[in-house]
Amino acid sequence: MTALLTLLKSKDVSFEMITHPQTIRSAQEGADYFGIEIGQTAPHLVLETENGYVSAILSGDRGRLDFQAVAAILGCQEVKLASPKKVEEITGFRIGTVPLVGLSLPCLFDRSLFRYPVVYGGTGEAQSTLKIAPAAVEACNQVVGYLD
Incomplete structure (x- = not known):
């Protein structure tokens, strides 16, 4: 979590780490x-394409991810969820704990998160949560496209 805190402080963004x-x-x-509303939660997924791996930060109320739409945004043929083993191998984190910021992957960002002043997501540790503004999450990731 030290790397996460260092990144957030270097970006000079407001955030709160909540332990539970x-x-x-x-x-x-x-x-x-x-x-909070379920839409205010921000799961961070890792997707696999024929061109490599991409992360996706979604609103918790999104429902199923439209993989064809994601493929169109990314300009690739096939998109699927990365396996739990691959997620841990690529990110160093287990599914369900992937931090909202700090991955060195291209990222898709769900615009519907901007409905909220803050969102809640992973920190890399199972018993803590990051509370942060969606714009700060966007600024701290390598956003390459948006999900509407």
Whole structure:
């Protein structure tokens, strides 16, 4: 988590690290725990394409990801979720803990997160959550496209 804190401080963005006694395993669990709308949670997924790996930061109320739309945005033929083993291999983090910022992957960003003043997402550790403005998440990632 030290690298995450260093990055956030270097970008001079406001954020809050929240520790909690339980592991939050889903967007719904996060929304329930923090008393927020599910759309305010921001799962960070890793996707596999024929051109390599890409991350996607989504609003928790998005539902299923349209892989054909993602492929069109990225200019590739096929997109699928990376396996849990690949996610850990590529990012160093387990699924469900992938930090909102700091990955060295191109990133797709869900514009619907801008509905909220802050969003909640991973820190790399199972029992902590990052509370941060969507614009700060956008600024701290290598955004290559947007999901509407």
